[in-house]
Amino acid sequence: MAEFVLVPGTWLGSWAWDEVVPGLRAAGHGAHALTLSGVAEKRGGPAGQQTHVADIVGEVERLDLRDVVLVGHSYSGIPVGQAAERIGDRLAHVVFVDANVPADGGSFVSAWPEGRAQIEASMAGTGGFWAVPPAADFAGQGLTDEQIARIVDRSTPHPGASLIEPAQLSRPLGELPTTYIKCLLDWPQPSEDVVELLKSERWGLVEMDTGHWPMLSQPQELARILREAVA
Numbered sequence: 001m002a003e004f005v006l007v008p009g010t011w012l013g014s015w016a017w018d019e020v021v022p023g024l025r026a027a028g029h030g031a032h033a034l035t036l037s038g039v040a041e042k043r044g045g046p047a048g049q050q051t052h053v054a055d056i057v058g059e060v061e062r063l064d065l066r067d068v069v070l071v072g073h074s075y076s077g078i079p080v081g082q083a084a085e086r087i088g089d090r091l092a093h094v095v096f097v098d099a100n101v102p103a104d105g106g107s108f109v110s111a112w113p114e115g116r117a118q119i120e121a122s123m124a125g126t127g128g129f130w131a132v133p134p135a136a137d138f139a140g141q142g143l144t145d146e147q148i149a150r151i152v153d154r155s156t157p158h159p160g161a162s163l164i165e166p167a168q169l170s171r172p173l174g175e176l177p178t179t180y181i182k183c184l185l186d187w188p189q190p191s192e193d194v195v196e197l198l199k200s201e202r203w204g205l206v207e208m209d210t211g212h213w214p215m216l217s218q219p220q221e222l223a224r225i226l227r228e229a230v231a
Contacts, residue, residue, distance in 0.1 A: 009074025013040025023223025129157030141211025174200035
């Protein structure tokens with residue numbers, strides 16, 4: 001049985017995985033939802049991207065997990081991809097859920113021309129954090145009004161430094177056993193860097209007919225895909 005470490009994207013805490021965890025545990029797997037530093041119940045101070053890498057590695061080591069499946073959603077794909085190579089033979093698989101993927105020396109905003117300016121402007125008005133967007137920004141993603149309200153109400157500003165700090169990789173990401181989940185309502189095609197990585201025989205693609213937050217819009221289906229990734 002695998003040990004899933006579930007890492008949410010920007011603004012979200014471990015609560016985002018509440019409806020996915022039961023579907024993994026019912027199949028006999030371990031499931032450990034993680035809140036990154038500076039967000040949700042860990043809110044209160046700045047945190048860089050390498051802090052988030054350390055959060056993930058530290059959780060694996062603290063729990064002495066083996067056969068680890070690291071699952072990264074959205075932004076957290078960047079620290080998850082770095083943590084995957086740092087936990088060595090504890091790693092069984094990586095799953096990126098509609099996620100950014102790390103590139104050595106690159107950051108969350110590297111492929112987003114106006115992103116750095118937008119995030120820095122938000123940081124200037126929120127003490128170094130990226131503000132939670134309004135409910136309207138979550139429309140068209142397969143979420144109910146109730147689910148959108150849950151995201152907006154429970155989200156907290158995200159540490160801006162983690163979005164600008166560069167990634168540090170020591171081996172090609174394509175060497176890692178990986179499943180990439182593309183959520184079609186968010187954007188129908190993977191990004192160019194993911195398309196290139198999918199040429200690796202160790203990478204596979206799964207599509208979901210939902211939006212960018214499948215742990216909320218289709219949690220049972222996401223749990224099924226995660227189980228099948230390690231079957």
